[in-house]
Amino acid sequence: MYSAETALWCALLAPFCIGFVCTALPGARIALRVMCGCMFATALAGCIAIQAVYKTGPVRLASGWLFLDPLSAFHYGVLLLVFCLSSVYALLYFGQELRTGRMDRRQGRLFSGLWCFACAAMTLVLLSNNLGIMWVGIEATTLVTAFLICIQVSRQSVEATWKYIIICSVGMAFAFTGTLLIGASAKGLQLGSHDVLLWTVLRDSACGLEPRLIQAAFIFLLVGYGTKAGLAPMHSWLPDAHTQAPSPVSALFSGFLLSTAMYCIMRYIPLVEAATGTTGWSRRLMIGFGMFSILIAAVFIVSQKNLKRFLAYSSIEHIGIIALGLGLGGVGVFAALFHTLNHAVCKTLAFFAAGRLGQLFGTYELREIKGALHRSPVWGGGLFAAILALIGVAPFSLFMSEFLILKAAMDSSLFLVSALLLAGLGTVFICALGYLLPLCWQQSPHGNPDRGVFITAEAFLVYIPLITLLALGLWMPESLQSILREAAHIISGTTTASAIAGIGP
Amino acid sequence: MIEFIEILLMLLILFDLALLGVSRLKTCITISSLQGMLLGIFTVLAHTQGLTLRIALIAAAAFVLKGFLFPRLLGRSIREASVSLELEPYIGYIPSVIAGLALLGASLWLGAKLPLSSAIGIPLVVPAALMTFFTGLFLIIARKNALTQCLGYIIVENGIYIIGVASVVEIPMLVELGILLDASVAVLVMGVAIYHINREFDHIETDRLDTLKG
Structure with missing residues (x-):
């Protein structure tokens, strides 16, 4: 238990301290590498703590103000996964930006520092048992990430x-x-x-x-x-x-x-x-907001011209699906948590691919990106598969979680909700395919320019998330099922726990 | 003592109404600074019976941050952006004050309706807090200038601060200080963002920030 607590303290404080170090380092590349190393070290410490949660129960720190229970441990695991993948990607992405002069040394250092602070702030949110500290953490993420945008x-x-x-x-x-x-x-x-x-x-x-x-x-x-x-x-x-x-x-x-x-x-x-x-008062509110988000996203996706904007609206749709699952209760909560994991992995991959294609084509405008598969088989293929997964094509795991949420809605006899959900998902499906096919296959008007340098790490960044999504869609390990079940049990309370038991795709 | 606190709360409400009717940015900042100082004094007065080191520290932090630091930061942004007036807001000044009166009515009604028993036994506390909260929101929505919107955020924070101090049970000091720190950093971050807006666009009118659509 002692080592789990120490590991958790390290996982919280290391990114915070390394953030300062990164801003003080002389070069951008070294700062990016230190940031990347820090994220993997944090992930290691975090994994020790998460493992302890499932072996011996919740880990408590600072006289109970901070704690890691199955719900936060699950989210923390997803956070570490996203941060590790994105850090490696940031190293490649900003390496290119530094080479082309679109980013200078100061910006590279600032990015590395803010990235570490963002990790620390999000960890604080997940570890907070005190609701006030939780708020402080999430406000801190707003302030830190604001400068990451510009x-x-x-x-x-x-x-x-x-x-x-x-x-x-x-x-x-x-x-x-x-x-x-x-x-x-x-x-x-x-x-x-x-x-x-x-x-x-x-x-x-x-x-x-x-x-x-x-x-x-x-x-x-x-x-x-x-x-x-x-x-x-x-x-x-x-x-x-x-x-x-x-x-x-x-x-x-x-x-x-x-x-x-x-x-x-x-x-x-x-x-x-x-x-x-x-x-069920709060659940009805969640269903309302969830449904509204799905429909609004579907309406705006119809007329998108920018690849990243399209992905952003898709995020609104998926957050809506998660809210809907939480609102439905029972199996829906289990599915919503599963969807959180799936969406995190899939959307990370989609933005990775969009970013690298954006660098290759020099634009994110959908009508100007053509023949992505031909120009960069790795990233074009990555984007193609990621968007297919996002719109719910089987056998990717997002299909499974969406299917479970739909099933939860049908089981609760919420037929209008089910119909609207299907309408929203259907609209996004058709529009996304409409954007995706020319984006990947249509011949580029500028001929066939060079494909850029192929880096092995890039292939890993595409294949690891893709294999994860595919594997989870086909087979869910018993350990993940019990992790999700325990987390869902915390949200559902005792009344619906029996409904969740034994559920898994 | 209660009469004194009531006068203080009325002053807070009057400051809210004044903020809605003033076009000069400098005057707005001065009003927000006065409101911040009042909040510091209010914190001490509301707890005269059980004044602890914790409350004294929080009052001092609020007095200094809201009364001096925030106004200074905003004042600097005004000088850098060289703007002095809010021109053509979405909602004019007289309609704004009328809306403010309606908000006051709504606050009084909501204050009576919410089962928030005030810890210091003064019924005006919750309506004053809500009025300040709504005024801040109104400024963010109805004004175009980025500085006024930032000021609106400070006013919203002031409203929440009153609720926190007067009508809710004791929150641990670490949390309160964390919250004040977050609010200060937020104002600082907004100041830097306004600096960037001014440098990129040569103005800080948010209605003219319209490159992103769809």
Whole structure:
């Protein structure tokens, strides 16, 4: 237990400290390498802690203010995966930018530092047992990642940064009001100042929370954290930020930053449900926001002209699917968590490929990128497979999780929801194929320019996520099933745990 | 003492209304600075019975950050961007004040409706907090200037601060200081972003930031 705690402290503090080191290093390349090494070392420490959670139970730090339970351990695992993949990619991507002079030494150092800080801030969110610290962590991610968007300063990136800061800061203000209201709703419990915002304490005595206040709190929290998660109609910052950020940052945003905010909402669902007498009130709200996000994303995807913007709207769609799964309860929660993993892996790959193709073609405009498969078989193929997976083509694992969510909706006799979900998914499917076919196969008007230098690491960055998605779609290991089941059990509480038992694709 | 706190809260509400009706950015910043100082004093007054080191520290931090540091940061941005007036806001100044009065009504109604029993036993606390919160949001939505929007964010934070201090149970000091630190960094980050906007666009009117669409 002692070593797990030490490992967790290291995993939290190492990126924070190395962030300062990176900004002070003389060169950009060395800073990027140090950042990359730090991420793998953090992943190693993190894995030790995660393993301890499943062997011996939750790991607690700082007198219970920080903890790692099966729900946070699952998310932390996804975070480490996304960060490791994206860091290697950042090394390749920015190496190219440095070679072509589109990025200077100072920007490279700043990026490495901010990247490490972002990792530390997201880790803090996942480890927080104190809801106030959780808020501090997520606000810190906003402030740190704001400059990651405009690391290469241009008119568009500055505009996107401003939208991101102002919209997400206001969202965070809402989330903070919600957190305070949660504190106020616990007044009747006579908790001491140490315990008042502790999630574990509130969960154990959730029945004593004032229901009306906690309902008001949840609305504030859903709007606040939902803004950061990209749930419609609070999503307006998301397409701009994803389009303008450098591709490694877009991959991180879509791959895990949105899920971090969703994780915060997941923590509140069991509290609200227990306090309101498991009436399903919070779940209905989740279904509403989830459905709305899916439909809004589908409408905007119809007329996209930019590859990264298309992927950004696809993120809104998938966050909507996760929210819908959480709202459906039972199998839906299990599927939503599975979808979080699938989407993180798949969207990271999609942004990797989009970024490298963008560098090759010099644009992200869909009508100007033609014959990507011919020009770069690795990245063109990667993008093709990633988008197929994203739109739910079998046998990729996203198909399985979406299918489970649809099944959960049908089982709950929510036929309108099922029909709307199918309509949304169908629209995205058709539009995405319409963009994808010319993008990959159509002959480029500029002939067949050189294919660029092939790097083995690039192939690994494409194949590792792809094989993962394919393997998880065909066969889910027993260990992953039990990890997902334990995490889902925390969100669902005891009432629906029996429904989840034994579920797996 | 209660009368004194009530006067303080009324002043806060008046400052909110004044913010809605003023076009000079410098005056707006001065008002927000005064509001910040009032919040520091309010924190101490609201806890005269059980004034602890924790509360005194939080009050001092709020007084210095909201009363001096934020206004200075914004003042510097004004000088760098060389703007002094908010021109042609989405919603004019007189309609803004009228909207402010409607917001005040809504705050009073919502304050009575929410079961937030004030820890210091003054019914005006929750409406004043909500009014400040709404005023901040209104400024962010109804004004075009990036600086006014940043100011709106500070006002929103002020509103939340009142709720936190007056009507919610004790939050651990570490959390409170973390929150104040986050708010300060947020203002700093916005200041840097405004600097970049001004350098790239030669203005800080957010309605003219329209290169990204779709």
